[in-house]
Amino acid sequence: MHRITSASAADLFDIAATRRIEQTAASALPPHTLMQRAGLAAARLAMALTPHARTIWVACGPGNNGGDGFEAAAQLRHRGFFPVVTFLGDESRLPQDAKASLQRARDAGVTFTSEPPSTFELAVDALLGIGSTRPPSGAMAEWLVRMHAGAQPVLALDVPSGLDADTGTLASDPDRVPASTRTTLTLLTLKPGLFTAQGRDAAGTVWFDDLGCSTFIQESATARLAGPPDHAPRTHASHKGSYGDVAVIGGASGMTGAALLAGSAALHSGAGRVFVGLLDPVAMSVDTSQPELMLRDAHALDLSGMTAVCGCGGGDAVRELLPRALSTAAALVLDADALNAIAADPSLQAQLMARGRTGAPTVLTPHPLEAARLLGDTTGGVQANRLAAARALALRFGAVTVLKGSGTVIADATDAPPVINPTGNARLATAGTGDVLAGMIGAALARRRPAFEAACEAAWQHGHIADTWPADAAPLTAGALARRTPA
Ligand SMILES: NC(=O)C1=CN([C@@H]2O[C@H](COP(=O)(O)OP(=O)(O)OC[C@H]3O[C@@H](n4cnc5c(N)ncnc54)[C@H](O)[C@@H]3O)[C@@H](O)[C@H]2O)[C@@H](O)CC1
Numbered sequence: 143m144h145r146i147t148s149a150s151a152a153d154l155f156d157i158a159a160t161r162r163i164e165q166t167a168a169s170a171l172p173p174h175t176l177m178q179r180a181g182l183a184a185a186r187l188a189m190a191l192t193p194h195a196r197t198i199w200v201a202c203g204p205g206n207n208g209g210d211g212f213e214a215a216a217q218l219r220h221r222g223f224f225p226v227v228t229f230l231g232d233e234s235r236l237p238q239d240a241k242a243s244l245q246r247a248r249d250a251g252v253t254f255t256s257e258p259p260s261t262f263e264l265a266v267d268a269l270l271g272i273g274s275t276r277p278p279s280g281a282m283a284e285w286l287v288r289m290h291a292g293a294q295p296v297l298a299l300d301v302p303s304g305l306d307a308d309t310g311t312l313a314s315d316p317d318r319v320p321a322s323t324r325t326t327l328t329l330l331t332l333k334p335g336l337f338t339a340q341g342r343d344a345a346g347t348v349w350f351d352d353l354g355c356s357t358f359i360q361e362s363a364t365a366r367l368a369g370p371p372d373h374a375p376r377t378h379a380s381h382k383g384s385y386g387d388v389a390v391i392g393g394a395s396g397m398t399g400a401a402l403l404a405g406s407a408a409l410h411s412g413a414g415r416v417f418v419g420l421l422d423p424v425a426m427s428v429d430t431s432q433p434e435l436m437l438r439d440a441h442a443l444d445l446s447g448m449t450a451v452c453g454c455g456g457g458d459a460v461r462e463l464l465p466r467a468l469s470t471a472a473a474l475v476l477d478a479d480a481l482n483a484i485a486a487d488p489s490l491q492a493q494l495m496a497r498g499r500t501g502a503p504t505v506l507t508p509h510p511l512e513a514a515r516l517l518g519d520t521t522g523g524v525q526a527n528r529l530a531a532a533r534a535l536a537l538r539f540g541a542v543t544v545l546k547g548s549g550t551v552i553a554d555a556t557d558a559p560p561v562i563n564p565t566g567n568a569r570l571a572t573a574g575t576g577d578v579l580a581g582m583i584g585a586a587l588a589r590r591r592p593a594f595e596a597a598c599e600a601a602w603q604h605g606h607i608a609d610t611w612p613a614d615a616a617p618l619t620a621g622a623l624a625r626r627t628p629a
Pocket residue numbers: 160161163164176177180203204205206207208209210237269270271272273274275276277278279282299300301329330
C-alpha cells in the first residue's frame with residue numbers, strides 16, 4: 143500500500159480492465175483472498191488515519207464494495223477497535239465474497255446498527271465501488287451527506303461512492319463542498335476517474351493497494367498518470383540557438399498582457415529567444431520589466447523555423463494570421479482565441495487537419511468550453527468524459543490535445559494511452575495561468591521535445607509550481623507563475 147503523489151508515473155485501468163484483472167487474479171488465488179486483502183489494507187489505513195478512534199462507522203452497500211467494508215470491520219475489531227457497521231442491502235442477494243465477509247464481521251463481534259452512530263471519529267465509505275450504476279438516493283444519499291457533513295475524516299474504499307471510476311463524474315450534487323477530510327484507498331488498480339473531473343475533489347488523498355496482484359496484469363493501461371519530467375542538464379557548449387526560438391502571436395488591443403505572460407513563461411522555461419508578435423497596432427515596443435522579450439508587429443514575424451504560440455489574448459485579430467501560422471510554423475501551440483477562431487471556421491479546421499497529416503508538431507490547449515466549441519458539443523458533454531473528449535480532438539485534428547481543468551488530460555492521435563496530469567490546484571484559478579501554460583509548452587517544443595512529451599512535461603511543471611507555492615507567500619498570480627517566483 144502506498145500513497146499516490148505527483149512524484150511517480152502510474153498506469154490507470156478503467157472498470158472493464160479492472161474487472162478482467164480481478165477475474166484473472168481471483169481464479170489464481172484461493173477463494174475470498176482478494177476481499178480479505180482489501181479489508182486488511184483498509185483496516186490498516188483506517189488505524190493509521192485515526193489511531194485513537196473510539197468509534198469507526200463503516201457504511202456498507204449491497205455489493206462487493208460493502209464486502210470490503212465488512213472485512214475491514216472484522217479486521218478492525220480483531221485489533222481492538224470498535225467499528226459500527228450500517229448495511230444497506232439485502233443479505234440474501236449479497237455476492238458470495240461479501241456474504242463470507244459479512245459472516246466474518248459477525249464472528250468477530252462487530253456491532254451492526256440500522257442507523258449511523260451519533261458520533262464517530264472516522265467514517266468508512268464502503269457503499270458503492272466500481273459497480274455504481276445510478277445516483278445514490280434514499281438512505282444511501284442521506285448517509286453520504288451525513289458522513290461528509292462534519293470535519294471527521296472519511297476513508298472511501300476503492301472509489302468514493304457515486305464517483306464514476308472511468309470518467310471522474312460524480313453522480314450527485316457536484317457543487318457540494320464537503321467539510322470532511324477525504325482519503326481514498328483504491329484497490330487492485332488505479333482508476334482514471336480518481337484523477338480528473340470531480341475525481342480529485344471527491345477522492346482527496348489517494349492510497350493504492352494492488353492486493354498483491356500486479357503480476358496478473360496482462361493488458362495495456364487505459365490511461366497514465368504523468369510523473370515529473372526528466373531534467374536534462376544543459377551542456378557547456380550549448381548556446382541560445384540550442385534552445386530554440388518562440389514567437390508568441392497574440393495581444394490584441396486591451397489584451398497585450400496575455401501575450402506578454404506567454405512570452406515570459408517561455409523565457410523562464412528556457413527558450414533561447416522569445417519574440418512577442420503583438421496584434422495591437424499601437425502596442426508598446428519594449429516591456430521594460432522584461433527587456434529580454436523582443437516585441438514585434440505580429441504581421442512582420444517570419445514563423446518558419448520557430449515555435450509559434452498562437453492565440454493568447456488574440457481576440458478576433460488572430461484569425462487573419464492563423465493560415466500563415468498553420469502553414470509555416472515549425473511547431474505550433476494553439477490556445478484561447480486561436481482555438482475559438484478555428485472552431486468557427488471550417489477552412490481553418492481543414493488547414494489544421496492538413497497540418498496534422500504532415501506530422502508537424504502541434505499542440506491544442508483548450509479549456510472545456512473551447513474543447514466543446516471545437517467538438518460541436520457542450521461543456522457538460524466534454525466534462526462527462528474528459529479522456530474521450532481529449533482523444534476525440536487529438537484524432538480529429540491530428541494534434542496533441544491538452545484538455546485543461548482539474549486533472550488536465552493530454553492525448554495524441556496514436557494508440558498511446560492518454561495521460562492525466564496529477565499536479566495543480568485551485569491557486570491556478572486566476573487570469574492568465576492558461577497563457578503561462580501555452581508559453582511553457584512553447585519553450586519545450588522549441589528545444590525540440592516531441593509534442594506529446596512537451597505537453598505532459600509543461601503541464602506537470604505548471605501544476606507543480608502551484609503545488610509548491612509557499613502557503614505564506616502572496617497569492618499566485620500568472621506573472622509570478624511565469625517567472626516561477628512567488629512574489
Ligand atoms: N472487482 C475487484 O477487482 C475487486 C473488487 N472489490 C470490491 O468490489 C467492488 C465492486 O463490487 P461490485 O461489482 O459488487 O460493485 P459495488 O459494490 O460497487 O456495487 C454493486 C451493487 O450496488 C448496486 N448499486 C449500484 N448503484 C447503486 C445505487 N446508486 N444505489 C443503490 N445500489 C446501487 C448494484 O445494483 C449492485 O448490487 C470494488 O469497487 C471493490 O470495492 C475488492 O473486494 C477487491 C477486488
